[in-house]
Amino acid sequence: MMFALVDCNNFYVSCERVFNPHLNNRPVVVLSNNDGCVIARSNESKSLGILMGEPAFKNKKLYEKYNVATLSSNFALYGDMSQRVMSVISQNSPALEIYSIDEAFIDLSGIRYEKLLPKLIQLKIVVERWTGIPVSIGAARTKTLSKVANYKAKRSSGIKILTDPSDINSVLNKLKVRDLWGVGRRLEIILNNHGINNALELREQKQEWIRKHMTVVGERLQTELKGNVCYQLQINPANKKQICTSRSFGHLVKELSKLEQATSMYATRCAEKLRQQNSCASVIRVFLHTNPFRKQLPQYRNISFIKLPVSSNSTLQIAKAALLGLKTIFKAGYSYQKVGVIVEDIVSNKNIQANLFDVQNHKKERALMIAMDEVNHLNGQDTVKVATQGFLRPWKMRQKNISPCYTTRWNDFITVQL
Amino acid sequence: MRYRDKKELQFHPISKYKSFEIPLMSSTVAAGFPSPAEDHLDLPIDLNEYLVKHPAATFYVRVQGESMDDAGIHPGDLLIVDRSEPYVTASIVLAVLDGEFTVKKLMKKNGSLYLISSNLSYKPIKIEVESDFKVWGVVTYIIHRAL
Numbered sequence: 001m002m003f004a005l006v007d008c009n010n011f012y013v014s015c016e017r018v019f020n021p022h023l024n025n026r027p028v029v030v031l032s033n034n035d036g037c038v039i040a041r042s043n044e045s046k047s048l049g050i051l052m053g054e055p056a057f058k059n060k061k062l063y064e065k066y067n068v069a070t071l072s073s074n075f076a077l078y079g080d081m082s083q084r085v086m087s088v089i090s091q092n093s094p095a096l097e098i099y100s101i102d103e104a105f106i107d108l109s110g111i112r113y114e115k116l117l118p119k120l121i122q123l124k125i126v127v128e129r130w131t132g133i134p135v136s137i138g139a140a141r142t143k144t145l146s147k148v149a150n151y152k153a154k155r156s157s158g159i160k161i162l163t164d165p166s167d168i169n170s171v172l173n174k175l176k177v178r179d180l181w182g183v184g185r186r187l188e189i190i191l192n193n194h195g196i197n198n199a200l201e202l203r204e205q206k207q208e209w210i211r212k213h214m215t216v217v218g219e220r221l222q223t224e225l226k227g228n229v230c231y232q233l234q235i236n237p238a239n240k241k242q243i244c245t246s247r248s249f250g251h252l253v254k255e256l257s258k259l260e261q262a263t264s265m266y267a268t269r270c271a272e273k274l275r276q277q278n279s280c281a282s283v284i285r286v287f288l289h290t291n292p293f294r295k296q297l298p299q300y301r302n303i304s305f306i307k308l309p310v311s312s313n314s315t316l317q318i319a320k321a322a323l324l325g326l327k328t329i330f331k332a333g334y335s336y337q338k339v340g341v342i343v344e345d346i347v348s349n350k351n352i353q354a355n356l357f358d359v360q361n362h363k364k365e366r367a368l369m370i371a372m373d374e375v376n377h378l379n380g381q382d383t384v385k386v387a388t389q390g391f392l393r394p395w396k397m398r399q400k401n402i403s404p405c406y407t408t409r410w411n412d413f414i415t416v417q418l
Numbered sequence: 419m420r421y422r423d424k425k426e427l428q429f430h431p432i433s434k435y436k437s438f439e440i441p442l443m444s445s446t447v448a449a450g451f452p453s454p455a456e457d458h459l460d461l462p463i464d465l466n467e468y469l470v471k472h473p474a475a476t477f478y479v480r481v482q483g484e485s486m487d488d489a490g491i492h493p494g495d496l497l498i499v500d501r502s503e504p505y506v507t508a509s510i511v512l513a514v515l516d517g518e519f520t521v522k523k524l525m526k527k528n529g530s531l532y533l534i535s536s537n538l539s540y541k542p543i544k545i546e547v548e549s550d551f552k553v554w555g556v557v558t559y560i561i562h563r564a565l
Contacts, residue, residue: 021514087474130475130502132554407477416512416519418483418491418535 001229002108002163003146004120004139006089008082009154011102011133012040015081016071018132019406019414027068031056033247035072035400072399080407084131092123097233105143107233113163120159138162143231144224147181148172148199172199172225182221187214199225243281245269246340252291253336259288260323261390266341267322268385271315274343275369280311280352281343284318286325291337302329311345311352314365315372318343319386378410469559475502477555479512479521486510486521488536495562497521499555510557515543516550521557 008014012030017023027044031037037053038045048066050059056070057063063070082101090096093106111119120137127135138149140162149162152171162168178188180199190213196202202210203225210218220230245266253259263286274281289301304325312318322341375384382389404412470476479497489510491497499512507526512519513533522533522543531545545551 021517021519024517084474091474130472132501413478413480413496414519415480415482416521418481418485418493418521 001141002111002116002139003141003143003233004106004108004137005099005143005146005150006104006106006123006127006135006137007150007154008085008102009134009136009158010040010042011082012073012078013042014133015078016074016403017042018081019077020403023069027066028071029056029068030071030073031401032073034250039073070401072402074403074405076405076408077403080405081131081133085127085133085135088127088130089123092126095233095235097235105146105233108139116161117159120161124158134158140168141227142224142229143233144181144221145227148175148179151175151179168227169200172203175199177202180221180225182217187218190214241346242342242344243270243273243346244340244342245273246287246338248338249336252294252297254332254334256327256330256332257390259326259330259336259339260388262339263322263326263341264319264386264388264390265382266339267319268315268382268389270341270343271313271318271369272373274313274318274346275373278349279346280313280349281318281346282308282311283344284308284321284325285342285344286322286329286339287342288326288329288336288339290334294335297335298333300331300334302331304329307345310362311347311349313349314362314369315386316365316368319388323388377408380409380411469498469561470500471558472500472502475555476500476558479519481521485535485537485540486523488538489523490562491521491536491557491560492562495560497557498559498561500558501555503556503558505553505556512554512557514550514552514554515545519554524553 013023013028016028016030023042025044026042027048027050028042029038029045029050030040032039035056037055038050039052041050041052044066045068048062048068050062050068062068078101085102086096086098086104089104089106093108094110095107097105099105108116108119116139120139124135124137127133136150136153136158138146138151138153138160140146140149145162145168148171149160152162153160162171175198176188177183177191177196177199178185180202183191191197191202194209194213196205203222205222207219207222210222214221223230247262247266249262253262267284270281284306285303287301287303290297290299292299306321306325308317308321318341326339372384376382406412406414466473477499479499481491481495481497482493484493491510497512503509505511505524507524509524510521511524512521513524514520515533520533522535525532525534525542531551533543533545535542
């Protein structure tokens, strides 16, 4: 077997740079929703010592001194660019597993060893040329090792083939266990406490010990590090079984009316996602909770459950059910930090069970949703919306410095002055 | 019946990017004369097929300014830019020069690269070795509103 992991370099920053050349050769960071923390850094920002996850402007002076470009996240743009990257990779390799927004595994088993490097170089060039996004590629005999190879590729020329046994040993010997696929903070502490600090020590550990302390997941990790395949390519990911939209409020909220507006907006997002993947849901849940860290305030959390008579992806149906659900769990007198909407029991919209007592005019509502999606696609999210979303948006995301949706909105295309 | 001649089976590829509607003819009048058009259904025309050869590498750009008037590019036009197309001399390209986007005709002369405006009142721009220059993509179509 031979796998490769293709990983986009500093993906969000790279997306922004494709359309804004002023961002080249200078430190850039992209912030999380609400402009909270750093979620992507250019290499220049990394060398300044800016850390992943640190609050933006924690070190305002440093940002000012080095003129760090600070951008709000633009997930409409990143999503579209991701699809383009994945599409180019899949056109150039036989089988592909989209692992995350910026990573894909490919199967290279059919390729002769001496053809491997030219093939990977060509793939890297084509992806960069077609999409403008630079990628790193690591190839090895298992997915876990290809992830290790990718880690090396990122820190060298961008391509690494890791198959030679002594090469593998020396790479694993220098790799901290936390940089392995599937090893989190907690596991790292356990391993370090037992004197296992690098990946080679983990691989050489006795199997019984691994099984006892790391369960079957650890055993698989070890097997894969030895070069034996446990994880195959997952080529057909199922549609999502559950869609959740929620966000914390910028400040605590007491009034039902504000919760209703936020709930309405999250229900709208869920319905849009359902329509995008051509599916419908029949269970609508709403949850809300107070801030558990504000111990001096009274605490409350709850979740509601409503089953629709017929599965739906209509914003009207889902928002109505969500609001009803919210009313059943809302209690006055608490300061809420978060509310969210979850839709479940998702089916393809071709397999909808009809209901004898159904009184909705589904045809008319479908037409309405199509019209609504088109208007919003053309003019921006929430141009047309259900009135329960309200017009004041105290919870709306803070996105002070968001770039245009260059690839997905008619009014946002790049404009060139001739 | 046996399907001996497999050649009669034809597969029509479906566009990966845009889902288009398939015209659905429903004969609601069961007893009436069936529509003679029903056997001759076709898909509606999708301009993407004509304008976009490589969806993953194609981007849209709006232009302002008059320097490319004589190449048929007018203010407000929409350009279709394909990053996967090779550029040759005389290609109209979207390029980045010293951090700014521009649309020009590419020319090679005496070993040097030039960006040429089609409007002669603008001078050709020579690409110096030290300038920060990159061809971003090739302009494949110009969409101009006639009304």
